[in-house]
Amino acid sequence: MATAPDAAQLIAMLLKLVNPKKTIEVGVFTGYSLLLTALTIPEDGKITAIDTNRETFEIGLPIIKKAGVADKISFIESEALPVLDQLLQNHENEGSFDFAFVDADKVNYWSYHERLMKLLKVGGMVVYDNTLWGGTVVMPDELVPEFMKQVKQFTIEFNKLLAADPRVQISHASIGDGITICKRLC
Numbered sequence: 001m002a003t004a005p006d007a008a009q010l011i012a013m014l015l016k017l018v019n020p021k022k023t024i025e026v027g028v029f030t031g032y033s034l035l036l037t038a039l040t041i042p043e044d045g046k047i048t049a050i051d052t053n054r055e056t057f058e059i060g061l062p063i064i065k066k067a068g069v070a071d072k073i074s075f076i077e078s079e080a081l082p083v084l085d086q087l088l089q090n091h092e093n094e095g096s097f098d099f100a101f102v103d104a105d106k107v108n109y110w111s112y113h114e115r116l117m118k119l120l121k122v123g124g125m126v127v128y129d130n131t132l133w134g135g136t137v138v139m140p141d142e143l144v145p146e147f148m149k150q151v152k153q154f155t156i157e158f159n160k161l162l163a164a165d166p167r168v169q170i171s172h173a174s175i176g177d178g179i180t181i182c183k184r185l186c
Contacts, residue, residue: 003033003103003129004176011101011127014181015040018125020098024048026080026112027104027129031060037101038069047073048087050080051104080104084115095121103129106151109158113182117167120184126168131159132178 003011011033020041028034028051037047051057054077064070076083087093097119102112109128116126131137136144136152137159144152159180162170168182 002029003036007129007173007176007179008033008036010173010175010179012036012040014125014127015099018099020124021045022048022097023099023101024050024097024116024119026050026084026100026102028057028075029053029103030056031064033101033103033129034073035060035064035067035069037099038064038072039067041072041099045072048083049073049075050078050083051075052077052079081108081111081115084112084119088115088118094118097121098124100124100126101129102126106130106133106158107154109154110161113158113162113165117184122184122186124184126182126184128158128162128180128182130177131155131172131180132174134177137178 015037021044023037023041025034025037025047028049034047034049057075098121100116100120102109120126133152133155134148136148137156141149162180162182167184167186169185171181173179
């Protein structure tokens with residue numbers, strides 16, 4: 001759902017440090033993190049925003065327009081994997097993105113990561129939301145609500161894969177529902 005305010009504050013600082021001109025957001029929902037990004041990136045910055053539901057994006061669109069940053073956003077209503085694959089078909093997109101934020105279907109996080117590692121430039125950054133999954137990643141299974149168990153396992157596996165990925169330097173911040181910050185090294 002929406003990014004937690006404390007996580008958003010950290011993301012805003014990261015955006016200021018990276019000063020990205022070209023960003024991508026996988027999972028938009030009502031556009032809170034999208035608005036944050038649009039307000040933080042330079043005037044000539046652009047955001048490719050991907051979500052399966054235009055209706056939820058349009059809930060926040062009036063606020064984005066009122067903030068005067070709608071022209072920075074290219075919204076694509078679609079599943080993310082086909083869009084990322086399409087971006088990769090144009091070799092000019094490889095290594096051209098400075099920053100990415102992912103808050104979408106957790107089962108595809110690793111697939112997103114693989115594609116984003118090709119789209120992000122070396123030194124670029126990707127932030128994954130919900131990497132604590134409601135704290136369930138450290139809970140015994142018997143305490144985890146049934147509806148959260150499957151995604152708990154995907155999240156644990158994703159966190160392990162990130163920790164072992166030599167292409168990135170990672171930092172996990174235990175704010176909001178957990179965010180993992182990855183800087184592309186190679």
